[in-house]
Amino acid sequence: MEIxxxxxxxxxxxxxxxxxxxxxxxxRQTVALSEELEKITGQEFVHLEMGSPGLPASQIGxxxxxxxxxxxxxxxxxxxxxxxxxxxxxxxxxxAFLNVDINPEGCIPTVGSMMGTFASFIVTNHxxxxxxxxxxxxxxxxxQPLQANVLGYKKDMFDVxxxxxxxxxEELERHLAKGNIAAxxxxxxxxxxxxxxxxxxxxxxGELATKYDTVVIEDLAYLGMDSRKYIGKPFEAPYQSxxxxxxxxxxxxxxxxxxxxxxxxxxxxxxxxxxxxxxxxPHLEKTLGMDTLGRAFIFTVLYTLSSGVCHSAQCALAAMxxxxxxxxxxxxxxNREYARRAALLKEVFLKNGFHIVYDKDLDxxxxxxxxxxxxxxxxxxxxxxxxxxxxxxxxxxxxxxxxEQQGLRVxxxxxxxxxxxxxxxxxxxxxxxxxxxx
Numbered sequence: 001m002e003i004x005x006x007x008x009x010x011x012x013x014x015x016x017x018x019x020x021x022x023x024x025x026x027x028r029q030t031v032a033l034s035e036e037l038e039k040i041t042g043q044e045f046v047h048l049e050m051g052s053p054g055l056p057a058s059q060i061g062x063x064x065x066x067x068x069x070x071x072x073x074x075x076x077x078x079x080x081x082x083x084x085x086x087x088x089x090x091x092x093x094x095x096a097f098l099n100v101d102i103n104p105e106g107c108i109p110t111v112g113s114m115m116g117t118f119a120s121f122i123v124t125n126h127x128x129x130x131x132x133x134x135x136x137x138x139x140x141x142x143x144q145p146l147q148a149n150v151l152g153y154k155k156d157m158f159d160v161x162x163x164x165x166x167x168x169x170e171e172l173e174r175h176l177a178k179g180n181i182a183a184x185x186x187x188x189x190x191x192x193x194x195x196x197x198x199x200x201x202x203x204x205x206g207e208l209a210t211k212y213d214t215v216v217i218e219d220l221a222y223l224g225m226d227s228r229k230y231i232g233k234p235f236e237a238p239y240q241s242x243x244x245x246x247x248x249x250x251x252x253x254x255x256x257x258x259x260x261x262x263x264x265x266x267x268x269x270x271x272x273x274x275x276x277x278x279x280x281x282p283h284l285e286k287t288l289g290m291d292t293l294g295r296a297f298i299f300t301v302l303y304t305l306s307s308g309v310c311h312s313a314q315c316a317l318a319a320m321x322x323x324x325x326x327x328x329x330x331x332x333x334x335n336r337e338y339a340r341r342a343a344l345l346k347e348v349f350l351k352n353g354f355h356i357v358y359d360k361d362l363d364x365x366x367x368x369x370x371x372x373x374x375x376x377x378x379x380x381x382x383x384x385x386x387x388x389x390x391x392x393x394x395x396x397x398x399x400x401x402x403x404e405q406q407g408l409r410v411x412x413x414x415x416x417x418x419x420x421x422x423x424x425x426x427x428x429x430x431x432x433x434x435x436x437x438x
Contacts, residue, residue, distance in 0.1 A: 023382025064319030138402030192409035206246025232332030375407030
């Protein structure tokens, strides 16, 4: 079947999958939609929707996990708070690449950062009976507000697009002054925009979190992937930017999925500041039966969610952390491949009349990396996605990420070099139907 696909073909698949409009589809639904259209049309899609690692998993982790399985760990429950080697190496890793001191007891494995944020929402919503709301600095990973919905928690949010620099401080304080914010969530670098908060902005967030006694849940899934600076030398500056330099009220999400391309084993670490881990909350004891945040997080929340994390995967993560800290695994350089792909992708889209939606970190261009955002004059994000599907191009609408801007999230991870000329040709055909001067 030639490109563009007929409306009848696309609509038939949408109806079959019970998707009223492709702009409303979840990421997984969009993947399923594009895969079904590939089967029907015989045309390969340019997949820009799925944020799955596009690099090989770390061999160091694989070998360590094999060794652990051969040693018999599969028959043994792991310690629910994490095996000792992982906790030790996670603490080293945080020091080596963030220059932050966290005791090993506060470094706790979770079944991916998805579980890390879910568990963090639960524990922070039980700290103070007056604080029952999660504040999302949007745009963000669409599943995280869904987690709050599943838990029945209240949400507050704002789009960071118009609130950078001092405006971020003012807008954040406006929300925190209500007195109901239990936790603040954001990713840095940001999914989907690749916006990176400056040190000044992180200082604002940290100082306000202290002032209003709220917890910052900082998602560092893409640690080290701001291509404008190289943080790959362990225990040497520059380090990953983090709110942990400006407050003690933080929980850091460290995901093996993107850092080490180890997504399939679903393993991550939540690193909790020493002061927050050991802080006593009377209301927490009433509701979850444990008086300190750290104990409640581990022995109540994680216990009820999974009773721990895959034993052999913990061994793998411990080995990868150790190799990175010892300078034997340069994950930062390995992940620069995403920046190369992003630069090529941006060139193709800009050449064909698209624009970058979230294009600046104050006075700097956003860096190249795992994600970026595109828009097209005359199209809403939902309508642009609905049209590009006919050209064998799939992405996700920014609306589903909490953005108030019009456009799409583009992920670089699944691209191969042969996809760039394919995309260029399909956008050329798109432009024949929708010229910018029309």
